[in-house]
Amino acid sequence: MDTIFALATVPGKSGVAVIRVSGPEAFQSCSFFGFDPFEPRRTRVRRLNHATRGFLDEALVVVFEDGKSFTGEPVVEYHLHGSIAIIQAVLSALGDQPGFRPALAGEFTRRALSNGKIDLTQVEALSDLIDAETEMQRKQALDGFSGRLRDAAEGWRANLIQALSLLEATIDFADEDVPVDVSEDVLSLLSDVLSTLDREIKGFGVAERVRTGFEVAIVGPPNAGKSTLLNALAGRDAAITSEIAGTTRDVIEVRMDLDGLPVTFLDTAGLRKTEDEVESIGIQRAVDRAESADLRIFLKGSGPFTHIVPKDFDIVVQGKSDLLESGEGVSGLTGKGIERLVVNVKRELVSRLSGAGLVSHERQKVALAESHSYLSSSLVFVSRGPERYDLASEELRAAIFSLERLVGRVDVEDVLDRIFSSFCIGK
Numbered sequence: 001m002d003t004i005f006a007l008a009t010v011p012g013k014s015g016v017a018v019i020r021v022s023g024p025e026a027f028q029s030c031s032f033f034g035f036d037p038f039e040p041r042r043t044r045v046r047r048l049n050h051a052t053r054g055f056l057d058e059a060l061v062v063v064f065e066d067g068k069s070f071t072g073e074p075v076v077e078y079h080l081h082g083s084i085a086i087i088q089a090v091l092s093a094l095g096d097q098p099g100f101r102p103a104l105a106g107e108f109t110r111r112a113l114s115n116g117k118i119d120l121t122q123v124e125a126l127s128d129l130i131d132a133e134t135e136m137q138r139k140q141a142l143d144g145f146s147g148r149l150r151d152a153a154e155g156w157r158a159n160l161i162q163a164l165s166l167l168e169a170t171i172d173f174a175d176e177d178v179p180v181d182v183s184e185d186v187l188s189l190l191s192d193v194l195s196t197l198d199r200e201i202k203g204f205g206v207a208e209r210v211r212t213g214f215e216v217a218i219v220g221p222p223n224a225g226k227s228t229l230l231n232a233l234a235g236r237d238a239a240i241t242s243e244i245a246g247t248t249r250d251v252i253e254v255r256m257d258l259d260g261l262p263v264t265f266l267d268t269a270g271l272r273k274t275e276d277e278v279e280s281i282g283i284q285r286a287v288d289r290a291e292s293a294d295l296r297i298f299l300k301g302s303g304p305f306t307h308i309v310p311k312d313f314d315i316v317v318q319g320k321s322d323l324l325e326s327g328e329g330v331s332g333l334t335g336k337g338i339e340r341l342v343v344n345v346k347r348e349l350v351s352r353l354s355g356a357g358l359v360s361h362e363r364q365k366v367a368l369a370e371s372h373s374y375l376s377s378s379l380v381f382v383s384r385g386p387e388r389y390d391l392a393s394e395e396l397r398a399a400i401f402s403l404e405r406l407v408g409r410v411d412v413e414d415v416l417d418r419i420f421s422s423f424c425i426g427k
Contacts, residue, residue: 016081056093
């Protein structure tokens with residue numbers, strides 16, 4: 001394989017920049033800069049002198065031997081001063097060497113997968129970790145990167161292999177006078193795995209929301225104070241406010257971190273009957289987004305709720321409380337009631353987290369759903385007795401194959417390009 005290199009830190013000027021070199025000739029890069037490689041897993045400060053470019057920088061150099069690095073290959077990291085000119089000079093010097101080339105997007109992580117350092121679920125979790133913006137997202141990503149889903153899948157796979165071995169043994173001795181009724185043991189193993197997969201699949205929705213963010217739609221009639229409330233929540237003028245009904249025509253989004261929860265608040269068009277074609281389009285968009293949102297805040301205004309009905313878990317509150325003698329409700333203008341409203345939003349969303357599973361990507365859910373389907377069929381065949389064990393075995397093999405696809409044990413080229421394309425070059 002080629003020896004690859006790339007900037008592993010954020011492009012641009014910074015205090016420190018790290019250039020990573022990985023591949024069979026990685027140690028040879030040290031000689032390009034005028035010094036000999038030293039003992040692996042050690043750090044040394046070295047002057048980088050190039051034959052034609054001269055003195056480039058003084059850097060902290062870290063060396064990892066084959067099998068002990070992130071990629072599983074020999075790796076050298078150059079921790080440079082974060083000057084754009086220094087970074088470019090070192091990258092250019094590396095690019096001048098035969099057998100060295102710039103890394104593709106996600107190529108370091110892809111080599112780690114190919115060399116067995118991580119599995120496919122950890123690759124996806126690493127991508128999530130890089131994109132994490134809140135504490136909940138960080139914890140979820142670290143759970144995946146630590147291998148929790150992989151370990152769970154290995155446990156399910158082990159139980160299914162044990163069940164398959166019992167069925168195969170019965171099939172092999174079918175013509176001999178040996179009592180081999182394994183139905184009870186196999187049914188127990190399959191039922192346990194099936195119930196666990198069912199729980200994980202049901203928990204996918206919440207887990208995915210933690211990864212991508214919950215959506216909370218603010219809905220209600222025109223002039224109920226929706227846009228003013230959104231601006232107060234955002235702490236800035238994200239939406240245009242006006243006393244003119246129908247000002248908001250499109251859905252306006254503001255992403256926030258509510259004590260670690262990723263939440264996007266949606267300001268929607270006022271819901272009412274109208275002959276205005278443009279406003280009608282905005283209202284339809286409001287209804288569509290509100291219906292798909294995880295939670296809705298219904299602001300009471302001068303008119304009744306139309307187009308969409310609050311659900312039991314939705315929050316219904318009086319808007320523009322500053323104009324009411326009672327002062328009850330919420331006011332985006334004065335801020336009254338907003339803290340209590342945010343607490344109620346957090347309480348509702350946090351209550352759903354207990355149902356979150358380990359599976360947070362659609363690809364993972366599909367693999368589990370396939371395995372679940374094959375297991376269900378296998379369970380039916382086993383329950384019909386030994387004469388159906390051959391069919392049960394085939395379904396069981398397919399279920400095991402789906403779990404192996406989950407962690408990337410089988411050919412998964414159809415998904416690798418899509419996954420790694422989202423990575424930065426230096427990862």
